[in-house]
Amino acid sequence: MAKTDWKAKAKGLKKRVKALTGEAVAVAAAPKTKVKQVSPLAPASFPDLPLIKGARFAAVEAGVRYKNRRDVMLVALDAGTTVAGVFTRSTTRAACVRDCQQKLAIEVPRGSGAAIIVNSGNSNAFTGKTGEKSVAAVTGSVAKALGIPAERVFSSSTGVIGEPLPHERITAVVGDLANNLTEDGIKWAAEAIMTTDTFPKGASAVIEGEGGPIHIAGIAKGSGMIAPDMATMLVYIFTDAKITASALQKMLSDNVGDTFNSITVDSDTSTSDALLLCATGQSEAAPVKGAVAKAFQTALRGVMMDLAHQVVKDGEGATKFVEVRVTRAQSPDDATRVAMAIANSPLVKTAVAGEDPNWGRIVMAIGKSGAVADRDKLAIRFGEHLVAEKGWRAAAYSEEATAAYMKGQNLLIHVDMGLGKSNRTVWTCDLTHRYIDINADYRS
């Protein structure tokens, strides 16, 4: 038998690994443990967020599931704070989500403070009556520590579904959390709520109110509409604006369709999605109204959009950030159907991963969407590159130029339906080997 040429073998295998992962291999042996790679689409660093007077943060290690990291965070909000929220519509949503919804429906005196407590590592979803008891224990403990009504303590849990929440590990650290609250602790809160996220997510805005500036600062987590077992997108936004709960709720609800409800990583919907927006009212500016209200809503929308995009950019295995823009559909529903059919198509998303301007798959997705379409009126573009129109490949189409465009990190897929006046834009990421790596692993 000929002597084995291990060097040639190793070189061949290196190529194979590179073909499979797109990564050059420098190490001699396979890594023994799964290393969390920061998304190539991550921002350079966590942004400087403005302080929000009346909102204080703390985060500690409670060991709910993860070791050696902060996994529980607390936000304490001064008396006078108004709160608004939007939540997942999943019929199997978690006990803490239902609890938040019930509490937001209660009229409360503005005299009392409020709080938000969040743990990562366990979602307390599908945990029966025990799950409800855990929510009561955690929120009751915070109420006692801060001296506020339990009806004003909101909670979220994110992580594995269907395992009992070891809530005594959380109640055990509530005293610590209450003693360490600080106005500049929002970054630690953003880190404590991460699960499969590869970077903490923050965004902010400042507008001029009447008599002083109004600040907005928000944090989010999410790495898929649902991550491995680690469910959830969670978002917490704080402002010092003086604004009523009903006005705050209306602005939030009006903004959510174009922002958080316009992103998709894998079409799967978490049992725990929650967004809470809290206004402490401690800005020196006058109560928000008129032109300031408009500016405030626009700024809020900007913060929500920024956080929503960061969630997509941290999509499991994502290497490309893709805007799907549908214009001139016959109805708003049709525009949404086409945009989501493209953004959720595994074949479109794998083509993007392969940097292939495969417009046939866009045609397929339009066709299956159920929207009214006229083959001869459609126009399909990758960025500025017109690829198809008049029922066929565009005359000026250049495969070479379009393929070069697809090598970028930020891509636009634009479908003009040529039928009506309805537009919709959504954002998604590509579907890569890493998504399978992350999600085909056994839970343990």
Place this chain on the structure above:
Amino acid sequence: MAKTDWKAKAKGLKKRVKALTGEAVAVAAAPKTKVKQVSPLAPASFPDLPLIKGARFAAVEAGVRYKNRRDVMLVALDAGTTVAGVFTRSTTRAACVRDCQQKLAIEVPRGSGAAIIVNSGNSNAFTGKTGEKSVAAVTGSVAKALGIPAERVFSSSTGVIGEPLPHERITAVVGDLANNLTEDGIKWAAEAIMTTDTFPKGASAVIEGEGGPIHIAGIAKGSGMIAPDMATMLVYIFTDAKITASALQKMLSDNVGDTFNSITVDSDTSTSDALLLCATGQSEAAPVKGAVAKAFQTALRGVMMDLAHQVVKDGEGATKFVEVRVTRAQSPDDATRVAMAIANSPLVKTAVAGEDPNWGRIVMAIGKSGAVADRDKLAIRFGEHLVAEKGWRAAAYSEEATAAYMKGQNLLIHVDMGLGKSNRTVWTCDLTHRYIDINADYRS
């Protein structure tokens, strides 16, 4: 610098490739070309199909796109044949699909024969008016060669979307096809229509009619609702039964919901899906009616189900065949919504690939489906293993036993909604690295 230990390097890399692909690596170097691996779920061999008197088959190499293989097939059907069909509802469906639909709507004298011509390698979809001309050229050429009206020549094309069909390569071989028609050529037809399929698909049945046996033989292609660029599921079923076109169409339409419309590989829908059912009427048995009609419909359903399951078993990258059974939903729509939400969920499908009884993801899919659900009435089973009930993990649940079950090739996910009387069963496969390999490749 220390001498490099190439052997250790190669061994480490082997492990890495195995972790990435699930495949052991024996070769020294990365394969230069993509090798078509036969699905591990493929049957041992193509089945022996009964001859259908009055139906003759031929297949040849035309070089439409593929080289060194048969890529065009022709079926000639004797005078007296009735034809029924069902087709994709995609709004961007191919020219040949629209042509079939128009022709089936025409009342034709049973005196004339009929034919089906199919090419692989190019789907002639989204090819504008040119595509329609190609269909007319191909079907006209067959009509002339066989001496039958063009209105009785049906065609399908499967392959890349949006490229002009080089129809002159097909018309050039029509003479050859017509000269080589044979009653026992159905296997060559099954092979000629393959694209990313890894095995040819056939199924059959025989029932006792009044005065003699009635035979059914069918072939199919499909490796995903849409394969890479290679669109399509195509199905052709032949019988010697004496039956009217309207009775044939009704049986076909009644059977299609539970069979071909109950499978999904990747939730993407082809622009070319077509199923044609042809009855030559040359059995010695009397015209189909009464109890024989019932038996015939059942046998036809069996053939359709068998072919549908083979399509899933050849799903791109599939290593597991999964039945998703939903029982006691509040309405038929709800049963379908839950079944399809589970069968199409990337997170459920990657968990199956990882042999992980991850019932939390089943809970997630039920929750997002939009169906009415009561957490405390749900029961979730993997095979016979009850994993969740009464709003929580089942008391008797054994992770070890259920994980062992998930190592099988044929899996059942059973969700009992506990609410009503509606049931739905659908079939799907797992989502693996190979799906990404196949679909993230550049087209060329």
